[in-house]
Amino acid sequence: NAGVMQNPRHLVRRRGQEARLRCSPMKGHSHVYWYRQLPEEGLKFMVYLQKENIIDESGMPKERFSAEFPKEGPSILRIQQVVRGDSAAYFCASSPVYMQGPSNEQFFGPGTRLTVL
Amino acid sequence: AQSVTQLDSHVSVSEGTPVLLRCNYSSSYSPSLFWYVQHPNKGLQLLLKYTSAATLVKGINGFEAEFKKSETSFHLTKPSAHMSDAAEYFCVVSGGSYIPTFGRGTSLIVHP
DSSP states (O other): OOOOEEEOSEEEEOTTOOEEEEEEOOTTOOEEEEEEEOTTSOEEEEEEEETTEEEEOTTSOSSSEEEEOOSSSOEEEEEOSOOGGGOEEEEEEEESSOOOSSOOOOEEOOOEEEEEO | OEEEEESOSEEEEETTSOEEEOEEEEESSOOEEEEEEEOTTOOEEEEEEEOSSOSEEEOGGGOEEEEETTTTEEEEEESSOOGGGOEEEEEEEESSSSSOEEOOOEEEEEEO
């Protein structure tokens, strides 16, 4: 059973370009979470999605950032008109059920490291 | 509301000596608590989790953690450090919210 897959692993963009990050959850998992990690910091929650639904996007910047998890295919985190401050590692995690209480942990992908020049 | 504080940003030990990584939490609900490890340029791997069962939790690679409600702590320990343990460690709390809260991380340095 393949783990959570993210691609690309490394992405370099110039200011003003668009970045598209992809995440394929573990087989059987229908919940996807996106996190951002800045240097020497913990992971910050961005968005929680189920198939075709955004459940919670409270951690996502209001502008330039969007996420989707279509019925078919991977989840996509899209950053438009990137700026240098968007440089970070972006992690995707998946879980099989609503994560609450005595629960399943989240399974993390290897991350996409975005560098904005 | 929930929060987690990792009390040390860096911990340095010699190989073969004990490891203690400290974590305090707060949660309005009965929390689930996790420790994850992150090796350089890798994703996070679960070490262990507490979910209201036994307060002493054993994880992978010889790590364990004890849930102490009175102290709101969930410290991570290992009797004898190995060079391969050098990594970043994150304490995570998940309470009534499905959104887990991560600590800032503790960098474990192991000297030969």
